[in-house]
Each structure stands twice: as C-alpha cells, then as structure tokens.
Amino acid sequence: MINIDKFYIGGKWVAPHGQTIHQLTNPATEEQIYPIPMADEVDVNLAVASAKAAFDSYSMTTKEERLGLLRRLLELYNAAYNEISELMVEEMGTTLAFSRAAQAWVGTAHLEATIEALEKEVFEEVRGNTLISKEAIGVCALITPWNWPMNQLVVKVAPALAVGCTIVAKPSEYSPLSSIRFAELIHEAGFPAGVYNHITGSGEVAGEALSRHPDVDMISITGSTRAGIAVARAAADTVKRVTQELGGKSANLIMRDVDLEKAVKDGVDACYINCGQACRAPARMLVPAERMEEAKRAAKEAANKHTVGDPKTAVSLGPVVNELQFHRIQSLIQSGIDEGATLVAGGIGRPKGLDRGYYVKPTVFADVTPKMTIAIEEIFGPVIALIPYETEEDAIRIANDSVYGLSGYIQCADIEKARMIARRLKVGSIWINGADWDARAPFGGYKQSGNGLEHAEWGLHDYLVIKSTAGYA
Template sequence: MTYDRFYIDGAWVAPRSSDTHALINPATEKKIADIPMAGTEDVEAAVAAARGAFDAWSLTDPAERLLLLRRLLALYIESYDEIADLMVTEMGTTRSFSLSAQAAVGRMHLEAAIEALEGERFEVLRGSTLISKEPVGVCALITPWNWPMNQLVVKVAPALAAGCTMIAKPSEFSPLSSLRFAELVHEAGFPAGVYNHVTGHGHIAGEALSRHVDVDMVSITGSTRAGIAVAKTAAETVKRVAQELGGKSANIIMPDADLALAVREGVDACFVNCGQACRAPARMLVPHDRMQEAQEVARAAAQAHSVGDPMADVALGPVVNFAQFERIQSLIAAGIDEGATLVAGGLGRPEGLSHGYFVKPTVFADVTNDMVVAREEVFGPVLTIIGYDTEEEAIRIANDSVYGLSAYIQTPDLDRARRIARRLRVGSIWINGADWDARAPFGGYKQSGNGREHGEWGLHDYLEIKSTAGWS
C-alpha cells in the first residue's frame, strides 16, 4: 500500500506539506508508518479537483452512478479480509469483530446506498411545478477512528449516489483501511476528481475544509467538541453541516425484564469495539431494589471478557492510542473518587499485559447521574449502573444528558416499551435487543448532532431541493 501519498484528481500525488504523523499499533506500541498530514495547499488541491469534477459528475445519469457503485461493492467484497486486517492493525479491534462487524458495515452501507439510489425519484411534477432533487455540491467528509469503514462508507456511498464530489479526511489514527478504500474507488473507475482523499489533523486540514468557500457541505462524525468547531468555522460560508457526535446512551431495564439476561447482554453491548462506540449503552438503569443482583451479574459478565492480542481469540483488544488510554484511566479514577462502587476492573492494564493500550473491562454500580462517569462519554469498556424507583424516574434519568443519540429498553411488555420510547429524546432506540439496521435512519438529538445517515436518509442529506414553476 501507498502510505505517503494523497489521492487527488484521480492520481496518487506527493504531499505539499512535510508534516507527518507516526501511526502506532495500539497493541504493540510499535510504529507502523509515517502518515503525511495535509496542509492548506494540499486541501486547496483536493477541493479544486472536486470542484472541477462536479459539473460533469452531477449531471450523470443515476444508472451510470449505480453501475460504478456496484463495481465498488464487488471490489470491496474481494478485499474484505484485507480491509478487516488493516483495521485490526491501525485501531486494535479484534480480528473476529473486524470480520463480523467492522468490515461488514462497510459492505452494508454500500448495499443500502445502492438500494436507495435504485428507489429514488429525482424529479416529480406537481401541477405545473417541477420539484427536483440535485446534488448539494462539493462535500468534505471528516471521519473518526473508531469505526473506520462504517463512518467512511456511510458518507461516501450516498454522496456518490447523489452525484456529489468529495474530499474524505479520515482520522490520522486509523487511515490504513481508508487508503485501501481510495484504491478501490480508483479501480472501480469513478471519474478523476469525484473522490479525493487526504489525511491530516483536524485543526489544520479539517478546519481548512470546513472554512473553504468552494466546499458546499461538511459531514463530520466525531466528538461534540469537534462538531462544534466545524460548525463555527463552516458558518462563515453558510454551508450545510451534518454532525454525528457523542453519546451517553441509557439502557433501561424494567422490573419485569429478565434481569440476568438483560444485564449480561447490556455489558456485552457496552463493551462492543472495546467500548469505542458512540451508541454504546454506557448507562445501565436498574431498579434500586435489584442493584445488588445486577452488580453480581455485571461482575461475572465483565470478567468473562478476555483482553489481549487482537489477532488472537480474545473478546477485547486495546483502545486506539495512548491519549485515549490515559483519558479512560482518568475517568475510572474519577468514578472511584466520587464514591461509585467499583464492581469489576479498575485502573491499569489487565494482568499479564505490560505494554499496549489495554484497559480492564470496568463496571461501576451505585452511580448517580450527576457523577462524571455518568455524564462524560468515556469511549472505553466502562459501564455505569444507575438505580431508579419508578418508570417516570427512569425516563427522567435517561433524558438527563446533553446527548441524545441512542437508548435501549428491556421489558417483555411491548406496550410499556413503546410508551417509554415515545418519551425518550434520542434519535435511535432498540427494544429488547433488536438488530441494527443499515437502512434505518441514524443520528442524534441535542449535542449528539443533526442530520441522519443510512440508506435513503443518508442519500437525502446530500441533496438540495429545487422548484421550477411553469415547467409544464
């Protein structure tokens, strides 16, 4: 693979900036490569390429875009194992999870975008007025490190389907799989300038993209802090901004639920991808009078998660980098200092691991919703268990967060689950372990962002609406 080039205007080109980022394998703490970091001149070149390609690409027939997307899907499937292994190397997800989920969601989002494009009507005549859906323009796509293919493809696929041109900027902590994806886009035969790829720091390349007058839209997945920074910068040129940001999702276990099953599954769901998921059910709500029982089940469930070499048969690998490891350690320390009951895990690496950014699977109980561990998005394998007395109180606690991304409800009473769901101020809800759906809209309320991704909803985010009166 080419690590030292940017993909701009259909070719791999040398960076204009000399800045680099040392990419570290989080399991071994050894350097993988020096990744070039784009400066303003690199961003200018990428934006110019996207702007130059827009007029022709925006007018292509949807059938042509479908053909190219289907080629890209076929190439992705051929490269599936390679892409999965790259994500193991760059961000430490276990190989089994990378194969079953990390690489799988990239394929699913391509399939969902193809299906959405097949069913989309771009022009509708209402009376004598033509209603047209047209590509929004040049898009800057800024993606995080925790789900490298999910967050890249969920933006790229619908943007391509809509007829937009784009500059993708992945996180410098997980660029390898996205570099391979850029190679696949090239192999699929998309015209030069339609897809451009640069790696760079958020405060330099991300800011330059957000500020650029020739960028019509920015779609960012990342922290709320990063989303706010992008929105402020983008406001200067009044461009569209779509944000999928942080979360601190509540998992409400009702008194009539099978507590042991719900707690075990809740622990497993919270620790998915080593807890590095914005929709992780990190706040488990249980009845006060069953707190002790929940603690015992959660302790056993957490201790069942083996931690180690992500290429081995383990449940959890490392977190992505040293800064993230240190942040998680500080939040675990805050939970201890605030008086939460440490049920499992705690500070330091798991026993037997002397290097690598490995975190002990950690559970706190007797947590109150005003504690730091209940308010802050930890983004690691750390679960908090909060007690409640009534359904009304559970709903109040669940909504008492600056975030509003996701929520989970466990009860055999479907009417009760529906009643609770209608009152939760979040963008996505899962009842009784319902499956994730690549075609269901995904996005948040409040400081979890705005806009929706997945399937037809993602396609619509990249379209402008035009009305032409007197068409007929």
C-alpha cells in the same frame, strides 16, 4: 499497499505538500508502524479544486451510470474484505474476529443499502405546472473518526457518490490504512478523476481549512461534540450545510418485568462492543434500585468473562486506539472511584499479564448517581455505570438527563410499555429488547449528539438540495 505516503487527488496518487508526519502506532504493541502524511492548506486547496472541477460533469451523470459505479465498488470491496479487516486490526486494535464480523461488514451493508435506496429514488417530479428537482449539493468534505473506520467513511461516501456529489474525504490519522485502501478501490471502480479525493490531516489544520473553504458546499462530520462545534463555527461564514453525528451517553433502561440477570449481562456485553469505542454504546445501565445487588453480581460475572489481549488472537477485547485515549479512560475510571461509585469489576491499570499496549480492564461501576462524572461524560472505553432508579418515571427522567441524545435501549417484557417509553426518550435511535442494528433505518441524534441523518435513503437526502422550476409543464 503502496500509497501510504501519498494523497489521492484528481484521480492520481500525489506527494503531499505538507511536511508534517503523524507516526501511526500499533495500539497492541505501542510500536510505530507507518509515517502518515498530514495535509496542510495547500493540500486541502488542491483536493477541493479537484472536486470542484469534477462536479459539473459528474452531477449530470444518470442514476444508471452511478448505480453501475457503486455496484462495481461493492464487488471490489467484497473482494478486498479480508484485507480491509486486517488493516483495521493493525491501525486501531479491533479484534480480528470483530473486524471481520462487524467492522468490515458494515461497509458492505452501507453500500448495499445505498444502492437499494438509489434504485428507488425519484429525482424529478412534476406537480401541476412546477418541476420539483432533487440535485446534488456540490463539493462535500467528509470528516470521519477512527473508531469504526469503514462504517463512518462508507456511510458518507456512498450516498454522496450516489446522488452526484464530489468528495474530499479526511479520515482520521489514527485509522488511515483501511481508508487508503478504500480510495484505491474507488479508483479501480472507475469513478471519474476528481470525484473522490482522499487526504489525511489534523482537525486543527485540514479540518479547519475544509470547514471554512468557500468552494466546499457541505461538511459531514462524525466525531466528538467538541469537533462538531469547531466545524460548525468554521463553516458559518460561508453558510454551508453542516451535518454532524457526534457524541453519546446512551441509557439502557432495564424494566422490572424482565430477567434481570440476562438483561444485565447482555447490557454489559453490548457496552463493550468494539472495546466500548462506539458513540451508541449503552454505557448507562438503569436498574431497579431494590435489585442493585443482584445487578452487581451479574455485571461482574459478565465483565470477568471478557478476555483482553492481542487482537489477532481469540480474545473478546483488544486495546483502545492510542495512548491519549488510554490515559483519558484511566482518568475517568479514577474519577468514578474518587466520587464514591462502587467498583464492581476492573479498575485502574492494564489487565494482568499485559505490560505493553493500550489495554483497559473491562470495568463496571455500580451505585452511580446521575451527576457523577462517569454518568455524564462519554468515556469511549469498556466502562459501564449501573445507575439505580425508583420508578419508571424516574428511569425516563434519568435517561433524558443528558446533553446527548443519540441512542437508547429498553429491556421490557411488556411491548406496549416499551413502546411508550421509547416515545418519551429524547434520542434519535432506540433498540427494544436487543433488536438488531439495521443499515436501512435512519441514524442520527438529538441535542448535542448532532443533526442530520445517515443510512439508506435518509443518507441520500442530506446530500441533495431541492429546486422548483415553475412553468416547466
């Protein structure tokens, strides 16, 4: 990769104006590996001007032209698949096996789903004497986090490009490598100069400048609820569209009619996916109160089966992304101990034999009450809280007792009961009995988990505005 020290603006790799450098650290070794440039307001203005200049012509391209570009991008992405997988291991510590099976795969899945949705999308319809048109909203600033670098970049970029928007992308400085490679693929695919622009920078500087920029028509952010609120505030003066996919504290409701041991073990494994660094992680496990001891045994066994170590080796969990996140997780684990939860597995400190790298012990707490810190705050690490419930009504109440509303999980042998529970959960996405993730299903949250939807045709719609032209016929 030759463009680590540059931004992609106006179809060219250019030297940054900003002088601030972020030292990217390999989370497995704590070694500094690359200096990453951080954009200042001048860089942001150049990128936005480039996107604005490209919008008039790109927004007038035909659906067939845009489909051709996206299909070429998909070919190039798949050809670079292994390279992208390896870059994500290096930048944010995901295991190589998981990166190949999931982290890189979701990029392919979102491109495929977007192409399929674009093929079916109808952009103009005459109703009586009026033309109803769906048009690209304009210049879009896309702000993405570090935990699923390709998922959260491609799920925004693909639909924005599909409908004719132009883009300034600002991926996280903690996972910039795969995003830089993706920008190179955009260039190679033949998208016109200025359609896609890539910078890295902090939320406080680059994110703030993008959010309040008068020539940015839309902001799409995936990140913490705190970051989403900051973006919305900065964007308010220019009344631009803001869509947000934010935090979560998802509940996994285990009903009395299932195999408890299997459900608990599956739930622990699901929580630990990507080392727990997923906004939809089922981090609150609700179990029947009278079976808590059985659940403890099953959860401990599941946690202890997870091996932790060098993500390039055959382990199930690598490190968390950086030192700040490591210490935050340690603090939250300590809060669980201090507040009286039962520590079943894991705990404070690195796993045995690891004295370097941001490795966290796979941790299980039981006998957790809904008001404990570990039941309220999004931990974003391999930490799960087992919460007892007395009745189904009690379980539903506890599940909904959160400022978040991103995802929910239900383990229930009675499918009609599971469907009833699903209707009552105040969340945007629900998985019943271990159902697979679907790139063609809408994804978004209730409450402080954000607004707007992503995936397939749902993603297209967030980048469109509706126009009516009376007298057209």
